[in-house]
Amino acid sequence: MAIDVAVAGASGYAGGELLRLLLTHPDVRIGALTAGGNAGSLLGEHHPHLVPLADRSLGETRADVLAGHDVVFLALPHGHSAELAGSLGEGTVVIDMGADHRLTDPAAWQRWYGGTHPGAWPYGLPELPLAGDIRQRDRLRGAGRVAVPGCYPTGGSLALAPALRAGLVERHVTVTSITGTSGAGKSLKPHLLGSEVMGSTSAYGVGGAHRHTPEFVQNLGAAAGDAVGVSFTPVLAPMPRGILTTATAPLRGEVDAATARSVYEDAYKDEPFVRVLPEGSWPATAATLGSNHVQLQVTVDPDARALVVIGAIDNLTKGTAGGAVQCMNLALGLEETVGLPVAGVAP
Ligand SMILES: NC(=O)C1=CN([C@@H]2O[C@H](COP(=O)(O)OP(=O)(O)OC[C@H]3O[C@@H](n4cnc5c(N)ncnc54)[C@H](OP(=O)(O)O)[C@@H]3O)[C@@H](O)[C@H]2O)C=CC1
Numbered sequence: 001m002a003i004d005v006a007v008a009g010a011s012g013y014a015g016g017e018l019l020r021l022l023l024t025h026p027d028v029r030i031g032a033l034t035a036g037g038n039a040g041s042l043l044g045e046h047h048p049h050l051v052p053l054a055d056r057s058l059g060e061t062r063a064d065v066l067a068g069h070d071v072v073f074l075a076l077p078h079g080h081s082a083e084l085a086g087s088l089g090e091g092t093v094v095i096d097m098g099a100d101h102r103l104t105d106p107a108a109w110q111r112w113y114g115g116t117h118p119g120a121w122p123y124g125l126p127e128l129p130l131a132g133d134i135r136q137r138d139r140l141r142g143a144g145r146v147a148v149p150g151c152y153p154t155g156g157s158l159a160l161a162p163a164l165r166a167g168l169v170e171r172h173v174t175v176t177s178i179t180g181t182s183g184a185g186k187s188l189k190p191h192l193l194g195s196e197v198m199g200s201t202s203a204y205g206v207g208g209a210h211r212h213t214p215e216f217v218q219n220l221g222a223a224a225g226d227a228v229g230v231s232f233t234p235v236l237a238p239m240p241r242g243i244l245t246t247a248t249a250p251l252r253g254e255v256d257a258a259t260a261r262s263v264y265e266d267a268y269k270d271e272p273f274v275r276v277l278p279e280g281s282w283p284a285t286a287a288t289l290g291s292n293h294v295q296l297q298v299t300v301d302p303d304a305r306a307l308v309v310i311g312a313i314d315n316l317t318k319g320t321a322g323g324a325v326q327c328m329n330l331a332l333g334l335e336e337t338v339g340l341p342v343a344g345v346a347p
Pocket residue numbers: 008009010011012013014015034035036037038039061074075076077078080097098099149150151182183184185186187315316319320
């Protein structure tokens with residue numbers, strides 16, 4: 001039986017990547033596609049690569065247009081999902097790719113986003129290892145609402161959670177993530193003009209100022225079973241997609257590289273979308289483009305007494321649309337991997 005799916009924000013980068021994946025999902029029938037100001041235009045004007053959907057018209061993003069589908073994906077800017085989801089019955093699975101329902105702590109929401117906390121939904125990072133030897137996946141099976149993570153906390157949380165859960169490192173960690181420009185969406189932003197981005201790499205949100213910091217704190221605290229301090233720095237690089245994360249943390253006691261590797265290999269041995277690379281290989285964004293994989297490598301820096309983890313993802317695939325489809329599969333009781341790309345596009 002086909003699953004009827006609607007996508008709000010279909011003209012955007014996240015919506016476009018989502019549709020690329022849904023087109024080859026064997027159980028999905030693509031229903032309503034909506035946008036904001038671009039409602040009334042054809043999808044092909046925004047995503048010429050999505051040829052089978054090129055002639056589909058974009059509707060207005062309203063609850064009555066999205067209603068009547070089995071699953072509604074919201075690929076909209078923050079602040080739109082609570083009202084829309086409230087108007088969609090409980091019989092509709094809602095998968096939100098924005099930030100509105102990711103944070104469980106109302107005070108954190110107020111500080112980082114402002115306004116009334118729209119409430120937390122099950123957090124859509126199935127592989128996240130949690131204290132007590134459970135996975136976040138257990139909270140996603142059969143869920144009616146899912147909050148898909150931000151692109152940085154996807155790879156960054158998986159890079160540090162096993163070490164924190166196993167007590168290999170102190171509970172204060174440093175995460176630096178280099179991202180491609182598509183992470184910012186397609187709307188016009190002066191600092192993302194070609195002449196500003198080409199030939200330069202620059203940090204932003206420095207000094208704990210990026211709104212993904214509380215998401216890291218939430219995820220890593222859940223892995224460690226105690227509060228974790230996170231210093232996160234995002235870096236913009238002149239590439240369209242991909243995120244390369246370097247995560248470091250002070251070692252607790254004597255830990256060698258082999259021990260660290262075995263903790264990571266064990267944590268992810270059954271995960272279809274997390275690959276701990278062979279010793280001596282280092283993740284690169286190019287190896288993850290278009291794929292739903294997270295690629296990781298871990299070692300220790302013995303002189304600095306630090307754990308060092310490198311992680312690569314495609315921000316649009318595993319970092320949003322792939323993660324969203326994976327969550328839909330879990331919510332509906334389908335095979336978790338169905339319709340998801342396991343190979344990237346290279347060179
Ligand atoms: N890009 C990424 O790597 C990631 C994005 N996300 C999240 O996914 C969501 C979408 O991001 P992204 O695709 O990058 O953003 P884009 O700016 O590329 O797309 C935004 C989409 O939302 C629509 N939209 C904008 N304003 C409104 C409105 N007022 N009412 C209805 N629809 C509206 C746009 O339509 P129109 O074309 O008409 O303006 C467009 O379809 C965001 O919440 C983002 O934070 C999460 C993880 C990673």
